[in-house]
Amino acid sequence: MADMDKSTPIEKSSEHSEYESKHVEEQGRHGSVNLNRNVTARIQNPLAGIPRETLLKNVEDFANEVGLSDRTALLQRGALVAQDPTSFEQISELEEHEREALRNEVLHKWRQPFALYFTVILCSVGAAVQGWDQTGSNGANLSWPVAFGVPDTGPNSSRWSQWVVGVVNSGPYIASAGLGCWLSDPLNNYIGRRGTIFFAAVFCLLSVIGSGFTQNWQQLFITRLLLGVGMGAKASVVPIYAAENVPAVIRGGLVMSWQMWTAFGIFLGFSANLAVADTGDLSWRLQLGSAFIPAVPLVIGVYFCPESPRWYIKKNRYNDAFKSLLRLRNTPLQAARDLYYVHAQLVEEHDIIGKSNYISRFFELFTIPRVRRATLASWTVMIAQQMCGINIIAFYSSTIFSQAGFTDRQALFASWGFGLINFLFAWPAVWTIDTFGRRSLLLFTFPNMAWTLLVAGFCNFIPISNTAHIALVAMFVYIFAMFYSPGEGPVPFTYSAEVFPLSHREVGMSWAVATCLFYAAILSISLPAILDAFTVVGTFGFYAALNVLAFVLIFHFVPETKQRTLEELDYIFAVPTRTFIKYQYSTWLPWYIKRYVFFNKNAVLEPLYNFDQGVTDQRRMSSVVKQ
Numbered sequence: 230m231a232d233m234d235k236s237t238p239i240e241k242s243s244e245h246s247e248y249e250s251k252h253v254e255e256q257g258r259h260g261s262v263n264l265n266r267n268v269t270a271r272i273q274n275p276l277a278g279i280p281r282e283t284l285l286k287n288v289e290d291f292a293n294e295v296g297l298s299d300r301t302a303l304l305q306r307g308a309l310v311a312q313d314p315t316s317f318e319q320i321s322e323l324e325e326h327e328r329e330a331l332r333n334e335v336l337h338k339w340r341q342p343f344a345l346y347f348t349v350i351l352c353s354v355g356a357a358v359q360g361w362d363q364t365g366s367n368g369a370n371l372s373w374p375v376a377f378g379v380p381d382t383g384p385n386s387s388r389w390s391q392w393v394v395g396v397v398n399s400g401p402y403i404a405s406a407g408l409g410c411w412l413s414d415p416l417n418n419y420i421g422r423r424g425t426i427f428f429a430a431v432f433c434l435l436s437v438i439g440s441g442f443t444q445n446w447q448q449l450f451i452t453r454l455l456l457g458v459g460m461g462a463k464a465s466v467v468p469i470y471a472a473e474n475v476p477a478v479i480r481g482g483l484v485m486s487w488q489m490w491t492a493f494g495i496f497l498g499f500s501a502n503l504a505v506a507d508t509g510d511l512s513w514r515l516q517l518g519s520a521f522i523p524a525v526p527l528v529i530g531v532y533f534c535p536e537s538p539r540w541y542i543k544k545n546r547y548n549d550a551f552k553s554l555l556r557l558r559n560t561p562l563q564a565a566r567d568l569y570y571v572h573a574q575l576v577e578e579h580d581i582i583g584k585s586n587y588i589s590r591f592f593e594l595f596t597i598p599r600v601r602r603a604t605l606a607s608w609t610v611m612i613a614q615q616m617c618g619i620n621i622i623a624f625y626s627s628t629i630f631s632q633a634g635f636t637d638r639q640a641l642f643a644s645w646g647f648g649l650i651n652f653l654f655a656w657p658a659v660w661t662i663d664t665f666g667r668r669s670l671l672l673f674t675f676p677n678m679a680w681t682l683l684v685a686g687f688c689n690f691i692p693i694s695n696t697a698h699i700a701l702v703a704m705f706v707y708i709f710a711m712f713y714s715p716g717e718g719p720v721p722f723t724y725s726a727e728v729f730p731l732s733h734r735e736v737g738m739s740w741a742v743a744t745c746l747f748y749a750a751i752l753s754i755s756l757p758a759i760l761d762a763f764t765v766v767g768t769f770g771f772y773a774a775l776n777v778l779a780f781v782l783i784f785h786f787v788p789e790t791k792q793r794t795l796e797e798l799d800y801i802f803a804v805p806t807r808t809f810i811k812y813q814y815s816t817w818l819p820w821y822i823k824r825y826v827f828f829n830k831n832a833v834l835e836p837l838y839n840f841d842q843g844v845t846d847q848r849r850m851s852s853v854v855k856q
Contacts, residue, residue, distance in 0.1 A: 409461020
């Protein structure tokens with residue numbers, strides 16, 4: 230058995246005739262699920278129901294076709310595991326070390342190869358660049374408007390200067406939503422995930438250095454537009470790259486590192502703002518330019534990461550895909566299993582979606598039912614990130630705290646505290662996002678963000694001369710961040726990176742990120758005027774109301790995706806929206822009231838999704854423990 234991966238294929242029963250094999254393949258699996266209208270909410274393994282002999286023959290043909298004939302036996306063993314992951318102990322062809330590796334996927338799921346963790350670290354650096362880029366302007370907003378003759382506060386300010394400051398600050402988000410995000414699809418198509426990350430990192434590196442040398446607000450605006458090209462392309466590809474490389478059981482925990490390290494970048498940005506605050510007229514230049522620091526390791530490190538195996542498969546480069554998977558999985562068996570499983574699911578996807586070009590893929594985001602539901606869900610979680618009000622703090626916290634009665638130094642310190650809390654409270658989501666789930670975290674945190682913003686606004690009625698004014702405003706903004714960081718913080722980019730089929734993943738993620746950054750641009754442009762018209766109290770109250778609206782949208786349009794492979798999510802989003810909403814009102818809501826309002830511990834929730842030979846965490850755990 231030691232050399233089985235390169236030996237002759239596993240033998241098939243001689244009673245299985247060639248006609249029967251052809252007939253089974255033509256007929257397909259009995260009761261296969263419609264990937265556009267899954268009214269029964271079944272989640273089906275694409276290999277389930279295929280007779281053993283047929284499956285082995287299919288794998289042998291596949292191996293010969295893609296140039297992996299020397300790995301036929303290994304691929305066949307992997308396919309047998311993929312067909313029923315909970316019954317691997319009964320597969321006689323497996324070696325003991327392979328069984329042990331499969332057990333460890335459940336018992337020690339964080340025990341992964343170095344290349345996988347290096348890839349995640351690289352993605353985390355990319356996220357830190359994003360966070361630092363966002364907050365460099367935060368502290369600089371206290372200085373550069375005065376230096377360029379467009380003060381947005383004080384007796385010399387005007388409505389014109391307020392809009393100029395808003396437009397300059399929104400530059401990265403305008404360019405991201407208008408160009409950077411949409412470059413992601415063609416860049417991914419021609420130069421891959423790694424090449425796109427490199428392209429984006431170069432823009433993020435050079436543009437922020439240039440911003441530190443600008444001589445007027447027009448030049449600063451141009452450098453921030455160039456920064457937006459890199460930010461948009463990077464934000465559209467890095468979460469996808471991470472999601473495609475990481476196993477399903479820990480995908481949420483690792484992919485959410487995008488937000489966790491974005492929060493870390495925000496904290497570093499606030500730290501840099503504070504560190505150079507006393508450098509006089511140079512302070513705002515250093516605050517903007519310091520964001521080049523994390524871009525340097527991103528430009529260099531991406532060279533040493535493996536390319537996404539799913540991208541290779543999309544390009545029909547199966548040999549390269551297998552080599553990537555060998556670096557990203559603990560054993561060749563797991564690499565072979567994932568290679569064939571992804572291939573099998575993509576065959577089904579192709580039957581539904583077919584071939585398309587960039588333009589047609591964009592329109593199919595709204596016309597193909599399965600893709601349209603993913604588009605709606607990703608739009609909901611992305612726009613909710615702007616509706617929740619987090620970016621009024623991330624972009625303008627120093628300005629808001631200053632208008633609330635803080636000195637410039639106090640405002641920078643208060644912003645630094647916000648950045649620290651935002652980062653520290655993102656850590657719990659590494660575990661909770663794959664246990665409680667994406668949807669549950671959102672439904673829990675949004676009501677809490679609403680009341681904390683409302684109370685923070687009301688605290689401004691306390692006289693500024695009272696020390697409680699500053700303390701309570703800062704405290705409730707910090708509590709708001711504590712609820713945001715494990716919920717709406719990590720979920721949108723994790724969720725949007727996983728919900729689209731491979732054929733539409735780049736353009737779908739581009740749409741999702743463009744949605745997020747377009748509304749970030751609107752927020753950034755309008756907030757100085759909103760603060761002037763509504764005052765701090767009205768602004769906080771306005772965003773508290775938007776949190777309630779976001780909660781309603783999430784309840785109706787965002788399905789749960791935790792612990793499903795990227796391919797199995799096809800079945801989740803094949804469930805009609807009407808069926809999903811009906812279930813929430815007729816089944817989930819009555820159960821929730823019984824369980825948590827009337828404290829009925831015997832209340833049982835009937836699940837929406839029926840897993841056809843599903844691999845829930847509980848099933849996998851029980852299958853291992855029984856051995």
